[in-house]
Structures are given as structure tokens and as C-alpha cells.
Amino acid sequence: MHLIKMIKNIARAFVVKTRSIVQSTWMSYPKKVRCNICNWEGRRFLSDSWHNHINCPKCRSGIRQRLFFAALHHTENLSFDKIIHRKNILHFAPEKIVGSGIRNKAAHYATADFFRPDCDFKVDVSNMPEIKNESYDIVIAFDVLEHVPDYQKALQEVHRVLTPNGLGIFTVPQKDNLLVTYEDPTIITPKDRLEHFGHWDHRRIFGDDFCQTLERKGFSVTAVDETIFSEDMKRRHVLLPPTLSKHPLATNFRKVFFCQKNL
Numbered sequence: 450m451h452l453i454k455m456i457k458n459i460a461r462a463f464v465v466k467t468r469s470i471v472q473s474t475w476m477s478y479p480k481k482v483r484c485n486i487c488n489w490e491g492r493r494f495l496s497d498s499w500h501n502h503i504n505c506p507k508c509r510s511g512i513r514q515r516l517f518f519a520a521l522h523h524t525e526n527l528s529f530d531k532i533i534h535r536k537n538i539l540h541f542a543p544e545k546i547v548g549s550g551i552r553n554k555a556a557h558y559a560t561a562d563f564f565r566p567d568c569d570f571k572v573d574v575s576n577m578p579e580i581k582n583e584s585y586d587i588v589i590a591f592d593v594l595e596h597v598p599d600y601q602k603a604l605q606e607v608h609r610v611l612t613p614n615g616l617g618i619f620t621v622p623q624k625d626n627l628l629v630t631y632e633d634p635t636i637i638t639p640k641d642r643l644e645h646f647g648h649w650d651h652r653r654i655f656g657d658d659f660c661q662t663l664e665r666k667g668f669s670v671t672a673v674d675e676t677i678f679s680e681d682m683k684r685r686h687v688l689l690p691p692t693l694s695k696h697p698l699a700t701n702f703r704k705v706f707f708c709q710k711n712l
């Protein structure tokens with residue numbers, strides 16, 4: 450009996466291993482897409498509940514992170530040298546893959562989050578007296594502002610802690626073709642937030658007016674989307690979902706907002 454059980458276990462392990470090798474080989478060839486952050490290459494990226502084939506299977510980057518690195522690598526005004534090199538950087542809700550791509554080039558790199566214990570600062574982005582005025586050249590917050598009760602106050606705080614001409618770099622979920630940001634403080638249950646804003650933990654869904662809000666808060670805004678890159682780059686690094694989502698709250702067209710603090 451013992452021998453039979455052992456043979457069964459070996460057979461099961463063999464099947465699992467073989468299946469994993471077949472899947473991994475199938476995903477790796479042909480090399481149609483390449484992550485511009487971790488350099489994984491393969492047939493296609495992984496799907497999530499909103500979009501097919503948009504997340505890197507190795508580093509889990511999404512379109513917003515790859516758009517950011519595409520700008521650093523392929524634009525003149527927003528290049529690594531101009532934005533990251535020797536700068537003091539504060540990174541909210543830090544994604545490991547973004548941090549490891551910029552940390553070594555910065556003069557100083559610090560992380561912040563309201564909940565996570567693994568960050569340098571445990572602060573609320575909309576009220577952070579711990580951070581001095583004009584103390585960072587760059588503040589990065591990707592998909593943070595939709596979680597914050599008062600995002601306009603958060604923008605004021607980021608503006609305060611930036612050095613003159615410093616740069617806030619933001620991404621937010623923006624529903625396609627929504628002109629005005631939709632928020633309602635009476636919508637508080639996870640179920641209602643999911644239904645109205647697309648996620649149980651979101652307090653709003655942004656519209657096209659986000660750019661004007663940034664300008665009103667004292668920033669000059671450059672919005673980077675996939676349209677500034679070549680067709681080949683767009684397709685290869687998946688800077689636009691290969692298939693647009695039909696979900697009524699979907700963000701199909703991602704933008705990275707580079708916001709220079711006005712003097």
C-alpha cells in the first residue's frame with residue numbers, strides 16, 4: 450500500500466511539473482510583448498477582472514507603471530536624467546517594481562503609506578505635518594487619490610512638500626468619457642462603492658476634469674498617454690489594453706500626470 454501511495458505521489462508531482470513547464474513555455478513563445486520594467490518577454494500578459502492581457506506575469510506591472518517608464522526612457526523632457534537623477538523622491542503606496550527602478554538613480558528615496566508598516570513614513574497624504582515644506586523634488590502617487598477622503602487637500606499637501614518647480618506624478622482611475630469626477634460622501638458601504646466607483650475601497654471615480662483640478666491646485670500639467678509613443682512600442686509594451694473593456698466604469702485610456710509646481 451505504501452509503495453502504491455508513493456508511486457501515485459510521484460506521478461502527481463510529474464503531471465504538475467509537466468503542466469507548469471508546458472504553460473510557461475506556451476506563455477513565453479512567440480515573444481510578442483515585452484515588459485519595459487522587468488524585461489519579461491512572451492506571448493501575452495495576464496488578464497485581470499477588468500481587462501484581458503495587461504499585467505506583466507513577472508513583475509505584475511500594469512499599464513500605468515509601464516507608461517511611466519516609457520516616458521522616462523523615451524521622452525526628452527521627462528527623461529530619467531531630468532526627473533529622477535539626483536532627486537529627492539517621496540513615493541506613496543510604493544510599488545516595489547517602480548521603487549527598484551528609480552531608487553538607485555535618486556539622491557534620496559523614501560516611501561510613505563497610511564496603512565503599510567514597511568514604509569519610511571506612516572502618513573496621511575492629505576495631512577502630513579511630519580513632512581517639511583519644500584522637502585521633496587518628486588512625489589509619486591499612483592492610484593492613491595481615489596482612496597483618500599479629501600483628494601483636493603491631498604493635492605495641496607503634495608504641493609506644499611514639493612520644492613519650487615518640483616514634480617508631483619499621479620495616476621487615477623478615470624472612467625472613459627466621464628467629464629466630471631463623480632463622488633458622493635453618502636456612498637459608504639463596500640457594496641455601494643463597488644457599484645458606483647468600480648471598487649469596494651474607492652471614494653470616487655475621476656473624470657476628464659482631473660487635469661483642471663490639478664491646474665487649479667497650482668500645477669502645470671503634462672499628461673502622458675499611449676498616443677505619444679510609436680505603434681510598435683504601444684503594442685509591444687502594452688500601453689493600451691489589447692481589447693478595450695466594455696465595463697461601464699472601465700478606465701481604458703490610462704494617463705500619467707506629470708505636474709510641475711508653479712512658483
Ligand SMILES: [Zn+2]
Pocket residue numbers: 484485486487488489505506507508509510
Ligand atoms: Zn514586468
